[in-house]
Amino acid sequence: MKNTKLLLGLIGILLVFLFSGGSAWANKAETRIEAPESAAKGSEITIKVTVTHNSNSSLHYTEWLWVQVNGKEIARWITAAATARKELPSPRK
Numbered sequence: 001m002k003n004t005k006l007l008l009g010l011i012g013i014l015l016v017f018l019f020s021g022g023s024a025w026a027n028k029a030e031t032r033i034e035a036p037e038s039a040a041k042g043s044e045i046t047i048k049v050t051v052t053h054n055s056n057s058s059l060h061y062t063e064w065l066w067v068q069v070n071g072k073e074i075a076r077w078i079t080a081a082a083t084a085r086k087e088l089p090s091p092r093k
Contacts, residue, residue, distance in 0.1 A: 029053040029062045 034048040053062045066076040 030052050032050040034050075036045050039045045047067065049065070049067060051062060051065055064076065064078060067074050
């Protein structure tokens with residue numbers, strides 16, 4: 001009887017560890033960028049950025065997103081959702 005309780009207790013503890021960590025099944029953030037194949041120099045274009053990330057938790061999440069063009073940052077924002085979408089106009093010179 002005592003061994004049965006001990007075994008059931010150990011199984012219960014194992015199950016708690018297995019199912020308490022939702023971030024263990026999280027994926028990596030995925031980014032999709034949609035922009036024209038080419039553009040004339042100095043012209044204005046729109047860039048569409050979509051970032052997805054499943055199983056956000058307090059320990060595993062995507063917080064900041066930023067876009068750089070030719071090494072220069074043109075946009076930065078905070079995301080709280082599992083999917084973030086943003087349309088960015090091209091930077092004015």
